[in-house]
Amino acid sequence: MKKRFLLTFLLGCICTHLLCAEEISIKTYFTPSTVAIGERGSFSLVVSGTSFPKSIDLPRIHGLQFGYVGKSHSIQIINGLKRTQVTHNYWVISEKEGTFVFPDTPISIDGNEYIIEGSLLTVVAQKENAALGNLSPTLQVHIGKKNPFAGEVVPVSVTLKAPDGVEGRILPPNHPIQKGDSFVDHGFNLDPQSASMIENNVHYKTYTWETAITPIKIGPQKLQYEIPLALTLTREQHRTINSIFDQHLNSMFGNFVREEREVLIKTSTLSIDALSLPEEGKPESFSGAIGTFNLEKPELSSSKAEVGEPITLSLNINGQGNFDRIGAPELKETRQFKSYTPKMSFKAKDTFGIEGSLTLEYIIIPQQPGVLEINNFKFSFFDPEQKIYIEKAITPAAIEITGTSPSTTKPLPSFTKNTPSGTTSDNQLLPIKLETKKFKQKITPIYTSPWFYIANTFLALICLSWIFFRKRYLKRTENPEFYIKIQIQKNTERHLKAAHEAANKHEVELFLGSAQKALRLSIMRMEQSINHDAITWKEMEPEIRKKVEDPILMHYIKEIFESADAIKYGKQSWDKKSILDEYDKLNKCIQLLAKK
Amino acid sequence: MNFKINKYLILLVAIICPFLAAFGQNPKQLFTQGNEAYERENYPLAISLYRAALNYGHCAALHYNLGNAYYKNDDPGRSILHFEKALLLTPNDPEIQANLHFVRSALEIPPTSSYFLKSLSSWITYNQWLTLCIFTFWLSICLIIFIKWHHPPKLFPGLALILTASIFFITLYPLYRLQSSIKEGVILDKDTQLKVAPTESSPNIAFLQPGHNVSIIKSQDNHFFIKYSFSNKEGWVLNTHCQPLWDISFSN
Numbered sequence: 001m002k003k004r005f006l007l008t009f010l011l012g013c014i015c016t017h018l019l020c021a022e023e024i025s026i027k028t029y030f031t032p033s034t035v036a037i038g039e040r041g042s043f044s045l046v047v048s049g050t051s052f053p054k055s056i057d058l059p060r061i062h063g064l065q066f067g068y069v070g071k072s073h074s075i076q077i078i079n080g081l082k083r084t085q086v087t088h089n090y091w092v093i094s095e096k097e098g099t100f101v102f103p104d105t106p107i108s109i110d111g112n113e114y115i116i117e118g119s120l121l122t123v124v125a126q127k128e129n130a131a132l133g134n135l136s137p138t139l140q141v142h143i144g145k146k147n148p149f150a151g152e153v154v155p156v157s158v159t160l161k162a163p164d165g166v167e168g169r170i171l172p173p174n175h176p177i178q179k180g181d182s183f184v185d186h187g188f189n190l191d192p193q194s195a196s197m198i199e200n201n202v203h204y205k206t207y208t209w210e211t212a213i214t215p216i217k218i219g220p221q222k223l224q225y226e227i228p229l230a231l232t233l234t235r236e237q238h239r240t241i242n243s244i245f246d247q248h249l250n251s252m253f254g255n256f257v258r259e260e261r262e263v264l265i266k267t268s269t270l271s272i273d274a275l276s277l278p279e280e281g282k283p284e285s286f287s288g289a290i291g292t293f294n295l296e297k298p299e300l301s302s303s304k305a306e307v308g309e310p311i312t313l314s315l316n317i318n319g320q321g322n323f324d325r326i327g328a329p330e331l332k333e334t335r336q337f338k339s340y341t342p343k344m345s346f347k348a349k350d351t352f353g354i355e356g357s358l359t360l361e362y363i364i365i366p367q368q369p370g371v372l373e374i375n376n377f378k379f380s381f382f383d384p385e386q387k388i389y390i391e392k393a394i395t396p397a398a399i400e401i402t403g404t405s406p407s408t409t410k411p412l413p414s415f416t417k418n419t420p421s422g423t424t425s426d427n428q429l430l431p432i433k434l435e436t437k438k439f440k441q442k443i444t445p446i447y448t449s450p451w452f453y454i455a456n457t458f459l460a461l462i463c464l465s466w467i468f469f470r471k472r473y474l475k476r477t478e479n480p481e482f483y484i485k486i487q488i489q490k491n492t493e494r495h496l497k498a499a500h501e502a503a504n505k506h507e508v509e510l511f512l513g514s515a516q517k518a519l520r521l522s523i524m525r526m527e528q529s530i531n532h533d534a535i536t537w538k539e540m541e542p543e544i545r546k547k548v549e550d551p552i553l554m555h556y557i558k559e560i561f562e563s564a565d566a567i568k569y570g571k572q573s574w575d576k577k578s579i580l581d582e583y584d585k586l587n588k589c590i591q592l593l594a595k596k
Numbered sequence: 597m598n599f600k601i602n603k604y605l606i607l608l609v610a611i612i613c614p615f616l617a618a619f620g621q622n623p624k625q626l627f628t629q630g631n632e633a634y635e636r637e638n639y640p641l642a643i644s645l646y647r648a649a650l651n652y653g654h655c656a657a658l659h660y661n662l663g664n665a666y667y668k669n670d671d672p673g674r675s676i677l678h679f680e681k682a683l684l685l686t687p688n689d690p691e692i693q694a695n696l697h698f699v700r701s702a703l704e705i706p707p708t709s710s711y712f713l714k715s716l717s718s719w720i721t722y723n724q725w726l727t728l729c730i731f732t733f734w735l736s737i738c739l740i741i742f743i744k745w746h747h748p749p750k751l752f753p754g755l756a757l758i759l760t761a762s763i764f765f766i767t768l769y770p771l772y773r774l775q776s777s778i779k780e781g782v783i784l785d786k787d788t789q790l791k792v793a794p795t796e797s798s799p800n801i802a803f804l805q806p807g808h809n810v811s812i813i814k815s816q817d818n819h820f821f822i823k824y825s826f827s828n829k830e831g832w833v834l835n836t837h838c839q840p841l842w843d844i845s846f847s848n
Contacts, residue, residue, distance in 0.1 A: 309802065310803060365803060430694050434631060439655045440655070443684055467741055
């Protein structure tokens, strides 16, 4: 009986242990537990146990937004018992101040009911941002005038005050941003003025941006600036599941992490009452200029001009005010002149264009001769300090106009039909022509055609050829020896060519005959009266001796002559093996004779 | 209402007719149809028909009639342009000269000086003067060659040489005068802006009036760089407001 009881007890213990192993716990927590409005925090849902829900639907909490980031797993084995932990991570952001409760929520896993343990999130306003600490950066705005006129340019400065030790950086656009649409910004410089200050024994660094604004709406308006910053924060790390290793690591390296957090720092809202310009005393020439302006004496490009000749009238307005909203003073046209919209150019003396000089260039075209005086040309502005309109007359010097009125102002003379053709008249247009002649393709000068150049080149060649042949003819007729010399030279070349052809064909008789003729012409070239073909060696020998001193050459010429005669008349053979070699010798011989 | 319909009908006819007329027609037919439209005082249609005929080629009578039609259509700048073009083709035509003078007078454009040598250049066209110049040049060269190398009896060839050389030198003057007209253009529109640079936003130097002759020096980006000799000013004008007389291209 005792044994049965012990057995039952042991089985009960084992089963209880197994049942404990199957226990599931679901916890939640916000990190950090306090955030500022608009600041992003994290929400973790930790499921510990051996089985897990397939999906968890978070309850909807009014004022909080959740977004799923992902999950992480961890496994612990203690005394052979395996425990698994799954952490579901979410981002959370709040749009309003207050304490938000993530309630205890029942959940069903594998048919068993479990409870998700709830948690709290405190959302505070930015100034009370606990995460940033009590010494968070602040933004302040200073306006030069609380009650400006609509359209007036008002200087504004925005200062960022950051306690020493706060690390961070200014995010793009790197300058404060105006909220709302009641004012027009004149831009910020990207390099603010930095300074240091001590307030309540706390050291601060300040960054100041200067700008200007123009109210564009009448009545009470709100002005607020904000600037995006990325602050580097050091915070204590939150851990819900502390393993032995985590505890050791925390004791070694501390339980702190550094993270960069984006925050939006805002100024307090300034109430500004934008006034409307008074209607009383507003001049007709007022075109929106508000400020204090000076008008320089207008300058003319010329004091004398002809009718229709453009003249430039330059007008210079300088001072302080809303130069970006000044309309050009109207120059009313008269019969005497026409004018066009002026060209405006502005040179600013400061960054925001409050102080500077505006130049207007009017183009005037005189229409009538005479003295042109421009009257009723005024510039007016509203002085916001004195709260009155000031009107100034623009009086350029008179211009002397010469010439006649332009033709375009006059109507064209009328057309009269049935005017006799071919007669000219001063007040009638002659009628149209009824017949056409040949159509030309283009109205171009003939020198653009290539035929013009071809024809001229051809004519030039004809003239040059004419000169060349005429001069040659004259030389031939005036100097017959020259002509004979050319003829002999030509004939010698002809015989030499025939000899070369014969040598190529191995025709010995023809070669020797041509060689003989070529040599005869070369030797006896000046003897006009002699029939060269009939000259014998004996007749030629004295002449050759005069010209040829070389006995080898002499012997060669003699051999040619005798061989030619022997073959021609004696039908003998020639024992030379290579006629081409003989031709080379002949050629050299004739060249030598030509030099003599 | 009826007036409006008629106006639109005329406009429609003016747009369509040139295309219809140009299709399958020769320039002489277009010219005749243009004359008919002119006689009916439908000047926009006459201009369209004449311009369609211009696609086939140039003729003095066609440019003359186009000049008349433009004048009647209250467009004196283009009227002067076409009268000038007509004069290039037949410079001694008294009717063209008379109408050009008439339109110039109506616009009060001062006439150019017309002494003997000036009027000499309008006897024949520029191309005819150039042909005569080239012909007399080569003839003189041939006579010189003939006299020098053929030794002819010297009286007749010598006289011929003097005559041809004289004609050659005489032709140089009208050619010199007319050479400047090759790059001439005419201002077409009222208050044409003479600009400092060939851009739309360029400031103006002056405003030119239609019908005035200018020397076109070069072209760039739809603009001509011109010299306005009347007031000795130079600048750029849009090529839609100025047209050259000759069909030649201008370098950049």
